[in-house]
Amino acid sequence: MRHRDQETPGVTMSxxxxxxxxxxxxxxxxxxxxxxxxxxxxMAFRLALRHPRSWLSLLVIFLGSFLISGSVILSILVLTIALIVLLICSRYVYSSYVDHCLSHDMLDIRKYYLQRDGRCFWVAESGGIVVGTVAAVPSSNPRGEKHTELKRLTVARSHRGKGIAKALCRTVIDFASQRGCEAVVLETSLPQIDAWKLYEKMGFWQTHAICLPSFTERLAYVMELFYRYDIPITS
Structure with a gap:
């Protein structure tokens, strides 16, 4: 893979x-x-179901319904409704995030990413079709260091397992290195298992994790993970 910046041609790989x-x-x-x-x-829904607090909450809902109604069938119906609510909350966490991004940085990609210093947006193309994306922005929380944040990494299902996501990550790392940055940082969520496993294989390390603050995020037990890749110092 040839390194490139914004002025050089695309990088062809297989x-x-x-x-x-x-x-x-x-x-x-x-x-x-x-x-x-x-x-x-x-996956967020499945992880929420595995959480001990979910089991306890569902048990309380079932037993409470049974004690009030005395009906097993009605209690099962109430429990089913609770599971549906949890599923809806799990979906809402991601759909609301998508809606926010589509009306924010993804509304005018060129203006947000290509016409501002320290930012960029790349696509992976196969057979003339865009099958992956990734973006870079200056970190909003550098903590006194010069960081680049990796954002919007995605690869079409039909083209996963071909090294595209890894190449897109490497593109951001190279971009940050060329700009003299000390690290690449990113945020992901616990249900995005393939993503954070990829980052860890590439040398990113988890700095911390937090439970997201909104009611639906707490209800679905969605946890946000923060990663960092330290760029080697070259003489």
């Missing part, structure tokens, strides 16, 4: 090519991002 975003990529980039985020809510 059957895909990483290049700068173009306006003609707009709809596909937004669609890839939307699908890539929404697909995580089933």
């Amino acid at each position: 059957d895909y090519n990483i290049r700068l975003y173009k306006d003609s990529d707009y709809e596909l980039a937004r669609e890839l991002f939307t699908r890539g985020m929404i697909e995580h809510y089933p």
Whole structure:
């Protein structure tokens, strides 16, 4: 893989090519991002169900319904409704995030990422079709250090397992290195298992994790993970 910055040509690797975003990529980039985020809510739901607090809450709901109604069937119905609410909350966490991003940085990708210093947006193209995206922005919380934040990494399901996500990550790392940054940072969530496993294999390390603050996020027990990759110092 040849390193490149914003002025150099795209990088070709086997059957895909990483290049700068173009306006003609707009709809596909937004669609890839939307699908890539929404697909995580089933895992979020399963992880929520495994949480001890969920089991306790569901048990209390079932027993409380039974004590009030004296009906096992009605209690099961109430429990089913509670599970549906939990599923809806798990989906809402990701759909609301998608809605926010589509009306924020993904609303005008060129203006937000390509016309501002320290930012960039790339796509992975295969067979003339955009199959992946990634972006870079200056970190909003550098803590006295020069960091670049990796954002909007997604790869179409049909093209996973081909090294595209790793190449997109490496593109951001190279971009940050060329700008003299000390580290690449990112945020992801616990249900995005493939993502944080990829980051860890590439040398990112988890700095901390927090439970998200909103009611639906607490109800679904969605945890946000923070990672950092230290860029080697070259003489």
